[in-house]
Amino acid sequence: MSFNTFGKIFRFTTWGESHGPAIGCVIDGCPPNIPISEKDIQKDMDRRRPGQSKFTTQRKESDKAIILSGVFQGKTTGTPISIIIHNEDKKSRDYESIKNKFRPGHADFTYFKKYGIRDFRGGGRQSARETACRVAAGAVAKIVLKKIIGKKFNIIGAVTQLGLMSCDKQNWNNSEIRKNPFFCPDKKSVKLWEKYLLAVRKSGSSCGAIIELRASGIPIGLGAPVYSKLDTDIAAGLMSINAVKGVNIGSGMNAAFLSGEENSDEIIKQSGKVKFKTNHAGGILGGISSGQDIIASFAVKPTSSILNSRKTIDKKGKNTKISVKGRHDPCVGIRAVPIGEAMISCVILDHLLMHRAQCS
Numbered sequence: 001m002s003f004n005t006f007g008k009i010f011r012f013t014t015w016g017e018s019h020g021p022a023i024g025c026v027i028d029g030c031p032p033n034i035p036i037s038e039k040d041i042q043k044d045m046d047r048r049r050p051g052q053s054k055f056t057t058q059r060k061e062s063d064k065a066i067i068l069s070g071v072f073q074g075k076t077t078g079t080p081i082s083i084i085i086h087n088e089d090k091k092s093r094d095y096e097s098i099k100n101k102f103r104p105g106h107a108d109f110t111y112f113k114k115y116g117i118r119d120f121r122g123g124g125r126q127s128a129r130e131t132a133c134r135v136a137a138g139a140v141a142k143i144v145l146k147k148i149i150g151k152k153f154n155i156i157g158a159v160t161q162l163g164l165m166s167c168d169k170q171n172w173n174n175s176e177i178r179k180n181p182f183f184c185p186d187k188k189s190v191k192l193w194e195k196y197l198l199a200v201r202k203s204g205s206s207c208g209a210i211i212e213l214r215a216s217g218i219p220i221g222l223g224a225p226v227y228s229k230l231d232t233d234i235a236a237g238l239m240s241i242n243a244v245k246g247v248n249i250g251s252g253m254n255a256a257f258l259s260g261e262e263n264s265d266e267i268i269k270q271s272g273k274v275k276f277k278t279n280h281a282g283g284i285l286g287g288i289s290s291g292q293d294i295i296a297s298f299a300v301k302p303t304s305s306i307l308n309s310r311k312t313i314d315k316k317g318k319n320t321k322i323s324v325k326g327r328h329d330p331c332v333g334i335r336a337v338p339i340g341e342a343m344i345s346c347v348i349l350d351h352l353l354m355h356r357a358q359c360s
Helices: 038-048 092-098 108-115 128-149 187-202 230-239 252-257 336-359
Strands: 011-016 022-028 066-069 081-086 154-162 209-216 244-249 267-270 273-276 294-300 310-313 319-322
Touching (some): 011 128, 022 128, 038 066, 038 128, 038 336, 154 187, 209 336, 244 252
Antiparallel strands (some): 011 022, 022 081, 154 209, 209 294, 244 294, 310 319
């Protein structure tokens, strides 16, 4: 299976399957002498970890990230950083009854038709379990960015829409995101979302979500104007996450509804500093960072594994029905927040290193 590596200078390769003995990643291109520890990485791993509330899958994984190489005496050496994460709570028997059926909405059908073989245990390589590796790589990227850019660098993601329920982004509060199981930035929406998602789960169905990412402290000049635009690579990174079906940069799709006057982010000089009146561009102009906050959002489809019976076919092409039992997120988008943060962090660091190489 090709294409398991992401990035140009700061690159990571993920490996492993959902129900295999372990998953992991190998990070290449990380600058040397960056202080880093397993504890630093674990902070982000814990935010993605399953089984933390009744609103996510009840699969119990500690998701402990163990560094095997690339770090000596607490600092990166500039050599590949290898990280392993053991799978501890596999229940492969849950898939025995449906191993010859293709789950609608999943990649079962296309994967089998392409490769002629597939690991039916939780989706194998196509499972969102793989994203734990991305979070580990993203945690390393965040640490390096903090070291290079300084304390002004920050990235935070939040769920702004849960199925049919949106939140009021005017009430966005960074500290509130860490206090509720939905990564919701609006405290007033939490109770409503709780009732809504419990009803969705009780009905045997699922719902989608929209996640917004905000990165601040980004220097001007990251990205290239043609084939390696910063927003191109951000979109590619976010689209590569399981179940993501759409990405917006800044106003994104909504820019089509704005006039030229509304959409143009006017530039002024105030107190000796260049400022933008608005940020419809999401901090990126012509593929290059403008120094404003980078704003990106992505849509995650409803979890495809649901209890309600659906029509499908089996490996022999016969019509049948399927009901997917087991442990699944009623809204997989909730745990996509730290994954989105990880991917955009890796892209920004990759472009920062390319910028330094060309324009230092």
